[in-house]
Amino acid sequence: MGLPQAEGKGALHIGVVGAGTMGRGIVQLFAQAGHAVSCFDEKPDAGPQGLAAVFSTLESLVAKGRLASGALDDIRRRAKCCTSLGDLAECDVIIEAVVEDIAVKRGLFARLEAIVSDKCVLATNTSSLIVAEIASACRHPERVAGLHFFNPVPLMKVAEVIAAVRTDPSIVATLRAIVEGAGHKAVVVSDQPGFLVNHAGRGLYTEGLRIVEEQVASPSEVDDVLRDGLGFRMGPFELLDLTGLDVSSRVMTSIYEQFQQEPRFRPSSLVPPRVAAGLYGRKTGEGWYRYENGQRVEPARKSIPSLPSRLSVWIDPDAPDFDALAALVRNAAAKQRSHASEAEVCLVQPVGEDATSAAIRLGLEPAKCVAIDPITPFARRRTMMLTVTTASAVRDAAHALLASDGVPVTVIGDSVGFIAQRVIATIVNIAANIAQRAIAEVEDLEAAVRVGLGYPFGPLHWGDRIGAAKILQILNGQMRTTGDPRYRPSPWIARRAALGVSLLTPEASR
Template sequence: MKKVQKIGVVGAGTMGRGIIQLFAQAGHEVYCFDAWDGAVAKAMDFVTGLIERGVEKGRQSREQADELIGRIHPCDQLNDLADCDVVIEAIIEEIGAKRSLFKQLEAVLRSDAIIASNTSSLVVADIAAECANPERVAGLHFFNPVPLMKVAEIIAAVRTSTATVDALKALIDGAGHRAVIAADQPGFLVNHAGRGLYTEGLRIIEDQCASVQDVDTLMREAAGFKMGPFELLDLTGLDVSGKVMESIYEQFQQEPRFRPSSLVAPRIAAGLFGRKSGEGWYRYENNVRKDAPRIAAPALHAGIKVWIDGGADDHDSLVALAQQGGAKVCDAPDDAELILIQPWGWDVSSYCAQNDLDARIAVAVDPLPGLDKHRTLMISPITSSIARDAAHALLAQGGDVTIVNDSPGFVTQRILATIVNIAANIAQRGIASVEDIEDSVRIGLGYPAGPLSIGEKIGGERILMILDAMQAQTGDMRYRPSLWLSRRVTLGVSLLTPESSRV
């Protein structure tokens, strides 16, 4: 196919406007059509307003702005797109409407023009099902706001040609975005990979292991994420995210890894959508979130006898903290009033039972973040308030502390292990390359690193250990390890290692 010069955009809503701006800024002639009266004019006003603000702020000259505006062409009818090289559909997310539009576009466009859908959840092959030339149809999924979210998914449907994918990749690369290629599978790549944060966060709340605010705090301050799962759900809107969770679960034939939470439907029914409704998982006043105050650390109890598990990752640092707080470090757990442990994947109850320790005085410290970050303490159902408060006081020296109830894998371990496991399964299924998985999640979801890189930093063996322990304690198949993960751990190679060959 010849180099793409002219781009058509059908749909002048939020996503359509962003796509228009992106490609006009990249030097393309952009033609915009919308079936709703006045929609194109509103889109032109919106995009022109953004360009004018760029002039006011000195980001571009008057001449550059006029040239940019001159590349955007409002259209009165679909036939005005006839000379476009690529047409991108950004209309309502409804299969019938998209199929009908694609048939109309086929009748208007040249035979070598590409038709792409900005769908976020529909099967691209289904959209192209009634097209005479499905090889030129692909998904081209952008993220909002389009000019700022520097990644776009190219969805290769069953009949999409390599030439179509290559042309779209060159187009996206030329616009300064990272083009990632994904198979036509539920959730494509970014929404698929993002399931772990939401579904496991919700499962933790179901299990009464921690509060919503505590889960978000730990994912930010201990795991290094920009936002926790419930902050994100409030931002995106639970009514929208809830439908995506249900859709991906059903499209994957009720795969346990994507099982949605029963907590969601009642909240949607109650109108607790998030920021846009003034209340979601949090309450908002004037769009400012209202958080509960953190629990202050108790006073240090000097002289308390503490035994620290010799297998603890932070054994020496925990000993130093105990001594700094005036505690007496014991040589045997039977002599202690407080036992500190650091399990991977196990809850306090199970770990104590396995190691013949007294759960009444046991408190676990999450080893995953390290003691230089926000610290998580975990208690068993029978841990005494004396042991709990003593551990809180000791660990609060020089750091913030959150206390959670018994949970296989604390909070950070179980969420991160789930994220890594889902990404490993995406790679195993050949839905996307390792490089595209990594970049799409890092850019599109804003994670501190790609999911397989997160697993690599923690250690593949430890991720596998966490998953095995969670599955053993819960009996839930959602935690079964991906073959991609287990094979690389068995072989002692990086989780980022690609397959040596493909069938």
């Protein structure tokens, strides 16, 4: 049923309904790709204003030498505003980008079907609604699919093509072709809550919030570790402030409810009181951080204690960073002891275990024990975890020692998996379940998360870098300690860890 792909610029006539931020971006993307684009908005002034904003953006690209002036003239001829929905009657493809309201979208699609030809493809840019529910308002639901772009559309070079239950495969092929023809990566996703990118991104938010709930660390400490230690562009609380907690809270709740209250997506009880108080983030001047004149006010960080003139340290011989820790001890003129009983400070590096359990397992005095995360690169940021009874003098001495070469240190409370281990294991576990359920192909999953979420690596590739066995160890450690089913490991991880194969390994064909 899909459209034949004609060659040459302006091969298709694409309609865009909605001239807001997303609609404008979609108009710009396809007009620049050589298609004729018609834009309609129910608000009389919105369409012309939206198109003017697109042309203004393109004019700035011309001024910067990133777009030829002749190309802009061509785009001006191809892109136009419509004064009525009926002006879209001749379109080959129509992409809806209106308010995220199921009744509004269903009503719009029913109206469009009365106008367009039977061959016209209808696509919704919904980010959280079930595409099949929108399509159910149509006489021909087989021609309806999701086409979810990310803001800003021209720069976020990925789009989700969502196949609803009744969507004809040729429609998916058509949408994939026009997206890739515009220079974006098209990932095909089944019609599940959150689709692919929003689904895969739940782990960063939910586990970050859970860590703060447990008083393991503050929001800024979580952000510091994930941004500086693991290479995220922003930590979860920075991101929540940027997107707006009012918006993000609805998405978190929606995905949790649509997945039948799946514990992996359980929203945090910290969020509703903050939403009620209007602490949305940047747009209200305060969220998890405060903002003045649009700039974040940096919270105070813990000061670095003075290094004791005399200090004796024992390092667990199995510590992955043993040599680096031993070098710190030497350079600080401290004494390294071969027996823990002779040391004032004992350093361990557990995976999937809290500091208290590691101390008990190794027969150490918990009051003298401090754990350091072996997952984050030692030269970028160090996370130092205390047992329940770590003495303040031990805490300060260990902090001073770990910071003695200028690398920043984050001090946190006891927690199975520190911060980085917990968040990465949760992200990998959710991604593995996406692959297990065939919501998307592994290749599409990895590409969409890298581009759509800006993660340093695709989640399954990241799991491989740490090791499937370690990811499983972290998840199982959380399960044992908390009894919370949110941490139950995906069979995708458990089987590949048992076989010693990559998490990127697809299921055998049947």
